[in-house]
Amino acid sequence: MRGWKPAPHILLLLPAFVVLAAVVVVPLLLSLYSSFTPFRLTRPDSIYTFIGFRNYLRLFADQEFWVAFGRTVLLLTIALNLEMVLGLFLALLVEKATRGQRLLRTIMMFPMMFSPILVGFQFKFMFNDNIGLVNNALQSLGLTDRAIPWLIDSQLAFTSILIAEIWSSTSVFAIFILAGLMAMPKEPLEAAKVDGCTPLQSFRYVTWPFIMPFAYIAMTIRSLDIARAYDIVKIMTDGGPAKRTEILWTLISRTAYSDARMGLANAMAYVAIFLSILFTILFFRQLAKARQQIGAEW
Template sequence: MTAKRLSAPTLLLLPAVLVLAAVVVVPLCLSFYSSFTPFRLTRPETFFTFIGLRNYRNILSDANFWWAFGRTVLLLTIALNLEMLLGLGLALLVEKASRGQRVLRTIMMFPMMFSPILVGFQFKFMFNDNIGLVNNALQSLGLTQEAIPWLIEGHLAFIAISIAEIWSSTSIFAILILAGLLAMPKEPVEAARVDGCTPWQTFRYVTWPFIMPFAYIAMTIRSLDVARAYDIVKIMTDGGPAGRTELLWTLVARTAYSDARMGVANAMAYFSILLSIVFTVYFFRKLAAARTQIGAEW
């Protein structure tokens, strides 16, 4: 029997498949297996000791893990809602601009061009106790007499991180919602005005249902980003003070590299992926419902 020859497309795709398997599939399989072991970086032989679900049971009874989980959900909720509202406002303002709309769209994209690490350093400097721009501005305006310990007090540090996240990613919502506004037919809006609808009624019952799918797409993208937030938190507070800003992925990194408990860290990581899956499924369902509504009404 002659060996079956592979087709030309298969041969062309084979190198890419092998590279993806080497850098994605194999590490994922090894990390998933290690979550069922007591693997420590300082003791490589522990990688071959299978302990079942012990790591998962331990993290489910770990208060620090649940505090980090709760903070991540809180940050995700605050960031998504405020980014959506601010992005919607920016998109509406830019869409109404009669001149310089291209320039405004370009300026609106600037925050997306900065890496999260650079954003972290930028806001860490801005919220610095002594030389930070925020404290200097507040004191110059007479709103406060003393420097506010933004990155030292737990609640204030969380607010500072939230502001950095919102500043860096509001443009994602603005750009996608603006795309929806520019793609929207003008006839329904004009018909609503002729029928005597107020601007709020026109937006609520005509404009918003049309651009809602674009907002849900942005929410899906951002939910994945915020659920695995690491860079900005690492640079600004490193999870401090006293773990008050510790999020899921900063806790995973600390457990894996500072404590060398790679098996436990991988268990945390795979459990944390459930958070991303839940929000993704939720927003995809909302997106499908919004598209169905548009198809029925338009």
């Protein structure tokens, strides 16, 4: 090492590089590499067998994977849209409140304060077909005399998960849109009133374009959230029964840990990440467009 004199700025940056390499770059490269091997946790030496794209080829032909993939996209699409609409209504209502707005905002954020695992348990209990609150309520009200198999029927279980997901995260949209509403200058709205707009037209032509960027930010964040959804589903149905509610990450974790096929699971994970990147690019494009439209200076 004699004679090797790194410039001070490189020397000072080195610790950061080392830490980043250790916790991000090396695991990333290792997992990428392992997706090209038949690596099984039970057979550590299998990591040295290079099999090229065989894991990926297998995935593309794997119907189970594509069903989970499709289900994740479906969950993402429905949840995002419903959360968007509900969050918008919530934000508009809270913004109208003249008193206690702070309190309302805080209450609105309560669902975000709970761990998704706990939300999962709560909804698992509520939707339980024997002792759950939902069936209890429906039966007490005389709407049905059957025990509805909320978490067992494929479509009902999907709906139940959707409800839990929406309950816990609608406030993300509400908060962002509310921020947009509060940052919005009031004069253009007054100008719209004078220009002859009904309240609905004011919303359509003035308010909505202004809060769109805020909605897109919320969408980006939430699309990443849902694309990696795991905890609520794991607790409520664990992808079952019989894989009726399997989504990407429950499938990946099962493949990696229960089946111990780490190589294949890593290949799946990379495809899943690709999905996330795709959505992020999509929403950021929209965001840039919307921002430019309102002439935002941020």
